[in-house]
Amino acid sequence: MKDRAEIILWAGHRLSALLLAPLVLIHLATMIIAIQGGLSAEEVLSRTKGSVLWAGFYGVFVVAASVHGAIGLRTVVQEKLAWRGGSLDFATAAVCAGLIYLGLRAVAGVVT
Amino acid sequence: MGRRDSVNDTLEVSIWRGGDDGRFQAYRVPRRECPTVLDVVTWVQRNVAPTLAYRFACRVGMCGSCAMTINGRPRWTCRTHVSKVARGGKLRIGPLSNLPVIRDLACDMTPFFEKWQAAKGRFVPAEPGRSGFAPISPASPRRQEIDAAIECINCGVCYAACDVVADNPDYLGPAALNRAWTLVEDERDGGNRERLAAIARAGGCGSCHTNQRCTALCPVGLNPTASIAGLKRTVLGALLRGAL
DSSP states (O other): OHHHHHHHHHHHHHHHHHHHHHHHHHHHHHHHHHHHTTOOHHHHHHHHTTOHHHHHHHHHHHHHHHHHHHHHHHHHHHHHHOOOSHHHHHHHHHHHHHHHHHHHHHHHHHHO | OOOOOOTTOEEEEEEEESSTTOEEEEEEEEOOSSOBHHHHHHHHHHHTOTTOOOOOSSSSSSSOTTEEEETTEEEEGGGOBHHHHOBTTEEEEEOOTTSOEEETTEEOOHHHHHHHHHTTOSOOBSSTTOOSOOOOOTTSHHHHHTTTGGGOOOOSHHHHHOHHHHHOTTOOOHHHHHHHHHHHTOTTBOOHHHHHHHHHSTTSGGGOOOOOHHHHHOTTOOOHHHHHHHHHHHHHHHHHHTOO
16 A cells, blocks of 8 residues: 555645635635626625535635645655655655645635 | 867866766866767777776767767767867767666666566566467557667666756656557557556656656657657546456
8 A cells, every 4th residue: 555655645746736726716706706797795695695505616726736746745755855755754744634624614614 | 171170179078987986087188080970989098098988889979879968968979079079079979868887977877777577567468378479460550660669779868867857866768658658559569467557556657747848958859758648648547447
């Protein structure tokens, strides 16, 4: 399993990127439409509160971005700081968990 | 043209002397017509520094033995004209990067060859007892995939050029992975189970960042990045099929 661990992380990084590409474009379009449309905070929240669609969209976004960012961070740190091994794996897993927690909290904030 | 350069014209050449902890030493070399960097190194060794260690063989751009770092880039010295690289009459010549230095301009290629083996870049016959040739059509898609890649002469320029090799001691490097790809696509080879596992490990094809410095600098005009992309596709497919 350890032999496959690296390629599984690599695959997870690329597959999460595949997912993030359309999500990011939709997110950018949404932001532009909301801001240019002059929506107020109350108007935005009235659309997101109780919405399964927005919860699902941004929930998936948060998980994909957290996984993608943490795996990428691990590689950059390994190469530039020469830090590798179990301690780095633990640290980047903690970063991933932290991003998922903070991200889903933010999603909950606009959906509930 | 027929014009001889003035005898007073000199090149200021810095050449690495010593081992890994050595230093650049300056030499003045008379400028001649159309010299290559190998000509310059040879002149220094013959006229000024008889103990200068360097490698060359064919001196006509076929063997890859004379690869060195010229003004920061790995090149074949016999195929590099001084006029193309000397900025303001200055040249800096060092051994290939990312490899231990034996002495002066000669580096130790052992880690390069060890990674070739670690990538399982070695033919494993699928039919060991077979008599007669296994026919491979030149038009077959898999043969076409590796048509350029099999021309690699393992000169080490791509390995020296690669930033990931510099940063990641585990990384097998473009040449070893390119060689592995030529065997992955060789229909006569039966060693892909072990080979794919070898190039999927830490330091395998997943470590390539597609910087493409290998492709930009390969003196034979090969594309190791494309070979590594092929390995990535193959490994991902095997992973998703549960065959890895």
